[in-house]
Amino acid sequence: MTINIQYLHMPISGSLSKIIAKKLEKLEKKFNWILRAEVFLKLENTSLEENQICEIQLSLPGPRLFATAKSSNFEKAVVATIKELEHQLNKRKQKLTSH
Template sequence: MNVNIQTVHFDADGKLVEYVQKKMVKLNTFHDRIIKVDVFLKLDNVVHTIKDKIAEIRVHVPRHHFFVKCSSKSFEESFDSAFESLVNQVKRKKDKTLA
């Protein structure tokens, strides 16, 4: 599994990148044929002076793609909620293919 982490409008510190990579390793337990994972961490300040942190995760498996986008006031919180949604999508798809 190839994990690609990109940051938009900021430079991520080592702790955040390490946090994301640790979580992504767990994704293999839910689906064994993951080819590539793209993680986008973005700062969004369109409306307010307080910047929202956006986490987008795109997962590529044979013949299917999963995409999740969540935003909150911290990257960890955004990433965690996006990761949970992604795990649910992957589990549902895998259950459908096995049934």
């Protein structure tokens, strides 16, 4: 799986990139048909506490999967986004095994 991480309106963080790669690799071990992951980390310019956004798009056979989460820190947003993607992947797996 190829992982592409883009930081928008914020500096690049090597430690955050490692955390994202580790979590996505764990997801790939469970669902080995994932081809590519596009990760977008955005810092909104608002006064709200929850101004850190993580968006992940997974490329795999069939339609792409997309999830997004907003939180007060990027690690929480990444965890929530990957959890949503795992839910979507489980649904896709159930559809494939039922046919």
